[in-house]
Every structure is written in C-alpha cells, then in structure tokens.
Amino acid sequence: MKALKLILVCFFATIVSMQAQTATKINLIENPGTVTGKVIDKKTNEPLSYVNVIIKEGDKFVTGGITADNGTFNIKNLDLKNYTVEFQFIGYKTVSKAINLTTTNKSINLNTITIEEDAIELKGVNIVSEKSTIEQKIDRKIINVGKDLISAGATAGEIMNNIPSVSVDPQTNAISLRGNSNVRVLIDGKPSNIDASQLLQQIPSSSIKQIELITNPSAKYNPEGMSGIINIVLNKNSKIGFNGSINNGVTFGKTPKLNSSFDLNYRSGKFNFYGNYGLNTGRQSNSGFIKSEETNKENDQLFTFINNNTSHLAKVGFDFNINDKNTLSFYTNQSFYNGTGKASTDVDYRNNTTDDLVQLFTNANKEHSETYNFDYKINFKKEGHSLELEMNYNKNDGPENAVYSNFNRDSGALTSSFTNDVSTIGKNSIINLDYVNPLTETIKLELGLEHRDESTANSLLRDRNPNSNFNYDRNISSAYVTLGKQWKKWSFQAGARLEKYKVTALFKEVSKTDGTFQDDLLNLYPSTFLTYNPSESNSFNLSFSRRVDRPSIGQVNPIREWSTATLDSQGNPDLIPQFTNSYEINYTRKTKIGSITSGIFYRRIEDEITRVIFTNPDNPNKQILSYANFSNNNAYGVEVSGNLDFKKWWSANVSIDAYQKKVKGTIESTPGNYEFVEVDANTFNARINNTFKATKDLRFQLFAMYRGRDLSLQFNRSAMWKMDIGSSYNILKGSGTISARFSDIFKTMKFAFEGDRPYPSNGQFNWESQTVYLGFNYRFGSGKNKANQRKQRDNNESQGGGGLL
Template sequence: MKIKLILACLFGTLVSMQAQTSVKTSLLENPGSISGKVIDKNSNETLPYVNIIVKEGDKFITGGITSDKGIFYIKNLDLKNYTVEIQFMGYKTISTAVTLSTDKKNADLGTFALKEDAIELKGVDIVSEKSTIEQKIDRKIINVGKDLISVGATAAEIMNNIPSVSVDPQTNAISLRGNSNVRVLIDGKPSNIDASQLLQQIPSASIKQIELITNPSAKYNPEGMSGIINIVLNKNSKIGLNGSINNGVTFGKTPKVNSAFDLNYRNGKFNFYGNYGLNHGKNNNHGIIKSEEKNKENTQLFQFNNLTTSHLAKVGLDYYINDNNTVSFYTNQIFYKAKGYGGNDVDYTSNSTTIDLLQPYENKQDNQGQTYNFDYKIKFKKEGHNLELEANYGEDDSRENAIYTNLNRDNNTVINSFTNDVRVLSKSTIINLDYVNPLTETIKLELGLELRNETTDNNLFRDNAYSSNFTYDRNIYSGYATLGKQWKKWSFQAGARLEKYNVEAIFKQVTLADGQFKDDILSIYPSTFLSYNPSDNNSFNLSFSRRVDRPSIDQVNPIREWSTATIDSEGNPNLIPQFTNSYELNYTRKTKIGSITSGIFYRKIEDEITRVLFTNLVNPNKQVLSYANFDNNNAYGLEVSGNLDFKKWWSANISLDAYQKKIKGTIETTPGNYEFEEINATTFNARINNTFKATKDLRIQLFAMYKGRDRSLQFDVANMWKMDVGTSYNILKGNGTISARLSDIFNTMRFAFDNDRPYKSKGQFNWESQTVYLGFNYRFGSGKNKAAERKQRDKNESQGGGLL
C-alpha cells in the first residue's frame, strides 16, 4: 500500500504542477488550503486514491487524490471562490462550493460519503476469462482474454491460437490465410524489427487485442498481400491510479520466466501510462534431414540451444489541452540479448570419399529497438470532424557474432574455422496527416498524406576483417481519399491511394565490383467496400483492394543470413514487387448462442515472391535457400468462425478455414537443370477453444488445433495437431487470478517436410512444445469498488487494471 501511495503522490505532484494559475508572491504570503475525508456511504470504509478536482468556474486549477486513509489536503490556493469535485470510478460525483478569504484561508470540508453509481460501472475495464471475436466491416477483432494470455509468454506463442493466423515454430515467420506476405503493426505503427523477432519480444500479458485486417481500405499502407495484423497493446485512461502485475513460469526442458507490469494514472488534463515486460529462458530445438542426392546421400543432425532475454518498455503521456485539442507522446524501447550454441552433424552414408562433417557453432545477439511517436489531434465543432498529425521515428540496432568450426567427424580434427560479425542498423521516419469530415449525416470524407523514409545499413566482417556492406534506402510518398455513404440498410465506401515508391540499394564486396539496384514506381491502389444489413442479426460485407508486397530487406540482402555445413540462406537483390488484387465476401449471423461469420476470398497475384532452393554455383556441395519471383498465380479460400455460448457454463471460439492456390514458376528440378512447373495445393485448418465455468471463480479451458498438409513447388509440409488444457481461479476478491496450462498434451507437434526437387530429401524438427505454464495476475486501482466487484463476480469476470 505504501508503494501505491508513493506512486500516486508522485503523479499527483506532476499533475499539480500543470495548474493554469501559477503561484504568485501574494499567494505565498497568504496561501489557502482545502481538506477533507472521503468514505463509502454503505460500508463507511475510507476510500483511497479518490480524485479531487479544484475548479474556478469551468477552468481547472489543480487537483489531488486521497491517501490510504481517505484524507485529502490541497494547499497553495489563491483566496478565491472554487468548486471542488469528488470523482471516483463507480461512484456518483459530488460537487461543492468553497470560498477562501482572509478570514477563512483553510477550509475543512469534513467527510464526504460517496454513493455507488451502477451506470458508471459500465465503463470499468475488464479482462475477460475467455477471448471474444468481433467481425467489423473491414476487420476481425480478437479481444485477448486470460485463456490466450496463459497460452504462453510471448505474442508468437498465442498467435497460433488465433483464427486464420499461423506462426512457423522454427523461424517464427507469421502468415495470414496461408500466406507469409502479411504486414505486422504494433498499435497501428510499423516497426524496424523483423516480425519474427518482434513477436518473441512482446509479452502476451501486454496485448489487449489483435486485429486481422484482411482487405484494408485506401487509408492504410497497401503493403502485405494477405493483409495486416495489428497488435494493440494495453492502454487505459481511467481516472486515478490503476495497474496490474503479471508473472508466469513456463516449464519445458528448462524453465522460462515472463513478467509484465502495467501502470496508468489520469488526473485532470494528464494521462500517464507505462508498461514493462520481461521474457527470459532457454530454448532447446533439434532436427534431422535425410538427403538422397546421388553420390552425396547424407544424414544431418541439428541441435540448437539458446538463452534469450528480452525487455519491452512503453511509456506515454496524453495531454488534454481542452475538449477539442489533445497532444500525445509515447516511446517503445526493446532490448534483446541471446547467446546460443549448437551443431550440425553430417554423415555421408553412401560416399566413403566425402569427409563426414561436424560443425559446432556459438553465437551472440544484441538488439536494441526504439520508437518515438508524437500525435496532435484537433476536434472541430461538428461530431466526427477532426484533423490529426502524427510523426513516428524508429531505430533498430542489431548485432550478431557467430563462430563456426568445421571438424572431420571421424577423427575430430579441425578442417577450418571462421567468425561472422554482422551489424544491421535500420531507421525509419513516418509522418501522417489525416483529415475526417462528415459532410452530412450519411456521407463521410477522409483525406490523408504520408511520408515514409527507411534506411538500412548491413555490414559483414569475416574473421574480424571487412567482407561486405549492403545499404538499402527507400522513400514512399502517398496520398489517399475515401468517400463513404450510408442509406437505410446499405453502406458504401470507395477510395484510392496514390504512391510514389523509390528505392536505391548498393552491395559492396571485397575484390568484386559494386552491385547497384534502383527502382522508381508510381502506382494507384483502389479499394471499395459494400455492406448490407437486412436486420440486426444479419450483415453482408463485400470488399476489393489492390495490394503490393515490396521486397523486404531480408529478402533482398545478399549477405548470408545463416549457414550450416550444407546450406546457406541469403536474399536476392533482383527481386521486384508483387501486386495482388484481393476480393472478399463475408456474412455474419447473430443467433441466440452467439455470432457466426463465414467468408470467401479470392486473390490474383502478379510476380509472386516465393522461397526457393537451388545448388550453390560457387560450391556445388552446398545449396542456397533464397527468394525468387514466380509467375502470376491465384488463390482462394473459405473461412468460418464462431463465438458461441452453448450453455451458461460452456462457451467456445471455433474456426475452420480451407485454402487452394495455384503456383507456377521456374525451379531447379534436378541438380543444374531448371524447368517451369505448375501445381494446385489445398490446405485445411481448424481450431476450437472451449471455456467451462465450474464455479463463479474457477474456469477450465480446453484447446485443440489442426493444421493441414501444405505444398509448394519444392516442398511438402506435413500436418500438425495438438491439444492444450488450462485452468484459472480468481482470488483476492476478484483482483487476483492464478492460471495453469498444459500445452501439447500428447506431444504431437513437430515440423516435418519432404521434397523431391532438386533431389529427394525429408526432415523433421522438434521444439519444446509440451510445456506447463503457471501464472499469477494481480490488478489494483482507484476504479476498484464493492459494486464493481459484485457485478463482475456475477458475470464470472474479473476486473482489469490500467494497462498500456
């Protein structure tokens, strides 16, 4: 309690400093003060952290909060007439007039007995036991509940439980509707950090909701063929001090710790918020690949052991200048360290003349990412009429040091060894200007401008000597306009985004001539949306948009990303953008037990960017895993999802999806030979997340998922499935929750593949999929009151704290 009081007093001091009437000399000579006490009218218990607002007319002067004993004392007041407001979440506000004069400088207002306000309770933020799914006109929103938070420590671990989303357990590459060309945003903003790394660094407890925007409007940047995944971090602006603490331990082969602390304080014109998350632990993966290349048949064993520590912090401030003007600022800071070791054991089973290899390695990574965001919003007199200016700067500094040693597997003698030191420095600046004007009650106009500048500098040092450098600079200038119209049961929106895209890249390598790449493209990206609501329980949505996937720095970077004894992974600087025309139709039906959404989509893809495997021209004993542009392809699919309450004690989120795609392109069919190939591939996925309410405070979750077999021109990936079971129990009058979860009960999850081009091979990789998670969450804040606790217990929900 003392800690909370110290924090509250600190914030109260900051708030009092912004009083619009400064302390004058005369005031110091004759200071006035106001004091009093606040209690609950029904229980007569004192109420801590109640907001005390002092006004002169309609003008805010200063404020404070009550102590642990419900007492407030506000000093350094001029001798004038004031209005004092007593505000507390869940209670009716009390106002009283106070006059300070030379005869009465110190006003003791006595005791205020606050009465609970049932209407105000509707504004209390909560963290639901189970996650819910909402279908909007342009997106699907998953509100993250405790069932998803307890799935794992990071965002990557809960993504596989989200409809239409998959995360590769080996590379952490994320895909939407079976396609990895998806744009990942954090709070609506891009990050310089690669999505596969970013998902590992975001604590699951810091996520409020996940938005799947499969067909974005012209207002959004058109990157990402399959759409946008927006991860919304928790933020709150409730009056007073609010917060939560989350701690969890995941037990696999080794324990892994995750913690998150969230704090929010709002008083008067200021809203302060902060979040800190920590993930720490070891990860052990292993795998095997059997190759049947003629005269080079071999068996490869892989072992990966990594110790990672990541810190994610977010601090922000909202300043409400007045009812029409708001200034906001926040910063995200990410610190990530990893060190690992492992090895690649290569046994050439059919060739006695080829030396069997053993390649142990050690590596260290050190990443630092930072984002700074400024936002100024003006609200005009007309409802919904506003202008918003936003500036966002991000920087990511990534360093990796790796030591590789090649040994003769038979006698353990050293063949050679080398070190790789890689530094990647990325910077981005984004400036947005957005304007919204409801021209009439049924017509809305949106306009916007955007400037984006992104630079990346990648350096490789081999054995401490300079080896190569790759710089990649791109500028994007864009403007958009959308016009929406509503009439009766119909609504329509059409818009377009005009973009000028300029990129320049230079690859410098010792002893070789510089390689240069330039591109300058002017494109227009239209979008249309049509919605029909014949009744409150039925809605249809039809949409179209044109999208683009510009090659990322990882896809074009020719500097080797990673290496084993038999394969190198590197980018292709000759990639060109791929364009997609995307069509989508959704139908949502509300029933007595919940809502069901079904949809179909079709995508026509131009110059599709795809992973390819081919023989290394410099070293025929090795292969290169890279990227290439394939021919024009197409894909279509069907999705069904439901958020259903079968019984009072049983609810479930269910999703099914099936995709078919035609893939065409030129690949290496046999070593040294390239041919044009074409295939049709179909995959099926299903998920169900059940919540059973055993008692008012005890919940049990049962989750199952199935990911069907997938195909590409060179690889076939086997199906996967698993089952999880979890439970949560509310304690401390609903303010605390204990959670437990057993993931992959039958230990069935693994990544298995086979391919026959350019030669036959098959493999399997395993990770720590079977784990036990134990977690504890505690919520505190001035929004707490008896009526709210009773209401939430009756709904079998528990109150959430002030999060980011």
C-alpha cells in the same frame, strides 16, 4: 522532401480556411437552443470530467459533447424540439433526461446530474477478461486477449497459433495470414524495423491488449502485405486515478522460462500517464534431422539448437487533453534483446568417398529498438470533424557475432574455422496528416498525406576483415481520399491511395563488382466496401483492395543471414514488388448463442515472392535458401468463425478455414537444371478454444488445433495437431488470478516435410512443444474509466459516413 513540406503546409492552410468558412456559416444560421448542467458522482459528490453527453431525437443521434474538468457541459445550436439527454460514462449507469426546447424556453439548465457506479461492471477492477472474445467489424477481426490466451504462451508468437487464420512456423517463427507469409505486422498501428519473426518472440503475451486481423484494408492504410495487416495493440488503459496490473508466469519445458510484466496508469485532470514493461528470459532447445538422397552425396544430417534469450519491452507515454477540442499525445517503445546460441550439424555421408563432417556454431546477438511517437489532434465544432498530425520515428541496432567451426567427423580434426560479425542499423521515419469531415449525417470525407523514409545499413566482417556492405534506402510519398455514404440499410465507401515509391540499393563485396539496384514507381491503390444490414442479426460485406508486397530488407539483403554445413540463407537484391488484387465477401449472423462470421476471398497475385532453394554456384556441396519472383498466381479461401455461448457454463471460440492456391514458377528441378513447375496446393485448418465455468471463480479451458498439410513447389509439409488444457482461479476478491496450462498433451506437434526437388529429401524438427505454464495476475487501483477515444490512427479502423463504416 521540400515538395512534401510545401504540400503539407498548403493542405493544412486549406483545411483551416475551410473550417473558418464553415464556422462563419454556422454562426450565421446558429440555432437558439441550449442545454447546460453539471455531472457529479452520486457517492462522493465530486465532479466527473469527460462524461459523454448525448442529445437524441427519439432514437436518432443529434449531437453531443463531454463534460469539462469541473463536470460542466454546454450544448449549443439545438433546434427547438423535444429531446432526450443521455449521460454515459464507463463504469457508471446511464442516466436519461427529457427536455423540451420552445420559443419561450430556449435555454434549459439541468443543474446537477448525479450518476452512480455500476456495481456489476466495476466489480474486481477487471483489467483482463477471463475469456478472449472475437469481434467482427467491417474491415477486420478483433481478438480481445483474455487470460486463456495469455496462459497459452509467454510470447506473442506462441499465442498467435491460437488466433483464427494465423499460423506461426515453429522453427523460423515466420508468420502467415490466410496461408500466406506476405503479411504486414504492426505494433500499435506502427511498423518496426525488427523482423516480424523476431519481434513476435520479444513481446510478452501479457502485454497484449488485442490483436487485429485486417485482411482487406481501406485506402487510408498502407497497401503493403498481400494477405493484409496484423496489428498488435499493447496495453494502455485510461482509468481515473492510479491503477495497474502485475503478471508473472513460468513455463516449464526441458528448462524453465520466465515471463513477467506490469502495467501502470495514472490519470488526473487533463493528463493521462501510462507505462508497461515486459520481460522474457529462458533457454530453448530444438532438434531435427534431414535425410538427403542427392546422387553420390546421400547423407543423414542431425541438428541440435540451444538458445538463451532475454528480451525487455517497455512502453511509456502520456495524453494531454489541452481542452475539449485539442489533444496531444506522446509515447515511446524501447525494446532490448540479448541472445546467445549454439548449434551443431552432424553430416553422415552414406558413401565412403566423401568425408563426414560436424559443424559447431555459436553466436551472440544484441538488439535495441526504439520508437518515438507524437500525435496532435484537433476536434472541430462539428461532431466527427477532425484534423490529426502524427510523427513516428523508429531505429533498430542489431549487431551479431558468430563463429563457425568445421571438424572431420571420424578423426575429430578441425578442418576450417571462420567468424561472421554482422552489423545492422535500420531507421524509419513517418509523417501522417489525416483530415475527417462528415459532410452530412450520411456522408463522410477523409483525406490524408503520408511520407516515409526508410534506410538500412548492413556490413559483414569475415574473420574480422571487411567482407561486404549492403545499403538499402527507400522513400514513399502518398496521398489518399475516401468517401463514405449511408442510405437506409446500405453503406458504401470508396477510396484510392496514390503512392510514389523510390528505392536504391548498393552491395559491395571484396574482390567483386559492386551490385546496384534501383526502382522508381508511381502506383494507384483503389479500395471499395459495400455493407448491407437487413436486420440487427444479419450483416453482409463485400470489399475489394489492391495490395503490394515490396521486398523487405531480409528478402533482398545478399549478406548471409545464417549458415549450416550444407545450407546458406541469404536474400535476393533483384526481387521486384508483388501486386495483389484482393476480393472478399463476409456474412455475420447473430444468434441466441453468439455470432458466427463466414467469408470467402479471392486473390490475383502478380510476380509472387516465394522461398526457393538451389545449389550454391560457388560451392556445389552446399545449397542456398533465398527468395525469387514466380509467375502470376491465384488463391481462394473460405473461413468460418464463431464466438459462442452454448450454455451458461460453456462457451467457445471456433474457427475453420480452407485455402486453395495454384503455385507456379521456375525452380531447380535437379542440381544445375531448372524447369517451370506448376502445382495445386490445398490446406485446411481448424481451432476450438473452450471455456468451462465450474464456479464463480473457477474456469477450465480446452484448446485443440489442426493445421493441414501444405504443398509448395519444392516441399510438402505434413499436417500438425495438438491439444491443450488449462484452468484459472480468481482470488483476493477477484483482484488476483492463478492460471495453469498443460500444452501439447499428447506431444504430437512436429514439423515434418518431404520433397523431390532438386533431389529427394525428407526431415523433421522438434521443439519444446509439451510444456506446463503457471502464472499469477494481480490487478489494483481505482476502477473508474475515462470514456476517451484512442487516437484515430491507433484505432486503425475504416471510417465511413455518419457512423456507417
């Protein structure tokens, strides 16, 4: 850590020195031209701060700035030429002024510039759009969440299945991207100690601004996640004055479930304060069966699950614009989760030699996650030249208390009972230092340092007595560099990230020898991007990156995660990292009816981490569901998505994708026997979300999805499909919206599977998939936006030379 601090200090001193030298050079060759003036609101005559002032020579951007708090601006160091000065401000019409700087007229004062509100853009204080839109960028796909997706479900997990390339397992809530579950989930660009499957259930859908799918991240970002990164951006607006929105909804399944949220923002002068809060509460019920054909143990298992969950998610923060060049930001996320559940497993053995049994299970789980983020950014004199320091701390405390009771199914007699009390405390600290310097108009350099400390402590009490402890600590120090170049219609960016990774783990269990694990690696992760834009309507992109999947705490923790009468779920502390070389080609075509993006990808995977099930060596009547490293693997895929307007009254988001992968590894083929198995797995998915505009204020939605069958080494999951209908109606002069949605009209959604390893089995699980949602959203406050860019790392976008990548 001391070494890292020394590196940070030296790096910072070097950058400041470079800036001082640059400033000296600029002063020596300072250009004489200057443009000044003041921008005011045409209607109120009040000065407007943070208006974009852009200097152009023809269509070419030269330089620019923003107005101060009193509306004034002063653009210096201009060549003596003819220019166009544009004044741009969100919610206002753009105004242009022509100027001519000469040797006799080196300084021009435009005096007072008045700009007026754009009535069309400001109408209705429209914080949430009617229809979700998909935007394809060089390294990511951005889904701007509209009211159609918000009404699709109460939580982030429920609306994820409506997102192209994303799937959420309805039983485990495990998320996958492009058919692979090794994906990194971020909130506002930051990691969380909460498992992604649980995190998605705690975030209200109405608190989400957009979802970013980053399938091939650049060297600037952490290389974790074989299939890439899913970044969930929560609402934060920066409109002048006081404004916000309130959203309430009820989902009716077997029982009603409430989701409610509000977003507030106040901006005045140099400060912007914002906050949002979301509540999800309700009861969920699931059921299922498994038919097992294990020799001499053939049985039928029936499962019922009932959970009562309440989650609160709050975000509070502020931005302080010290001056035009310095910005300080802070926010905190606070998440509270309280869940209780009960379940029963009924096992009916078909022979009479084994007693039938029933297991009853109850649990209570309370979880508190807190995140604190500090960011300080310096914008130097040169446009795009910046230095940013960010510090992030996250802590998660999640105790769970569970009671297991086993009964003889025929007599009803209690045969055994035990309790599991699990304590989990996770901490995560991150320090980032990022430097961006446009060396020329077409070349951009980025440098950065990062250090992460992560620790997790787990303990298990069995019948209130100490049973086992698991401590897992890792720290990662990294440095990256990227260089982007643009020439004519081509753009290129190359970079590399060097990471020092160290992990230590200690597992203690009563009456057993301590288990230890440690790993110390130094790895290089390169990335490249090549873009060709032959015209405004066509864009080609080729990219490569090397990725890594380091085992998560849930995958390595040997303490039992959950248990049934016949199955225990636990991690494998001997897992090693999985590395992936990822290649991708995308083509975007803009047409009269919208944009269509198609792409293909190839992944070469080393030591793939995969789910595995095997007989419990300590209890042959039970099995263990865990993780293992399999052999190297290859995966291919093709995707096509479109954001289309077929008619003025009909628009749609459409996506299809298909994947092929060869899966191989050593598994338990029959109880107690293991063999090397290799299978070819193919899957196909399709989604379409239609929006029909009946009147100015009335919309209808029709959504359909199909998820093809999927094959793994041990199981074959059947295909799934559903259809939803919905509508929305604007009231209160556009400030309010009433939404309704009927999900899974034909009640076709179910999770069905079959397998023959380590013995033949099949099963099916059902949940409250057929539901009715009713919601109301109300927006209030002033409608003037501040054209203030988000923090660079929150923006989380690949950077390149002079606006190229």
